[in-house]
Amino acid sequence: MEKWEYLTAPLLIHNTKMILDNFGDEGWELVTVLPGQNSEQLVAYFKRKKEQ
Template sequence: MQKWEYFTAPVLVHSTKMILDNFGEEGWELVQIVPGMNPENLVAYFKRPKGEESK
């Protein structure tokens, strides 16, 4: 059975692509992105298969 690890991170609206690309390079898949506490912030939820940490 596949096991997952999860990660939550704040994302600034003005640099969304760069931030998401960085997490993608580390093997994280974006699951959902939701509004943060203020209009300039978002909260991103990621997952990746357990044991696939970037070296």
């Protein structure tokens, strides 16, 4: 059975691409992005397979 780990991270609107690229380089897959606590912030949810 595959096992997953999850991560949430804040995204600043003016720096979104760089932040997402960095997580992608580390093997994280973006699941969704939702609004944060204010209009300048988003929250990204990621997953990746756990290494066994």
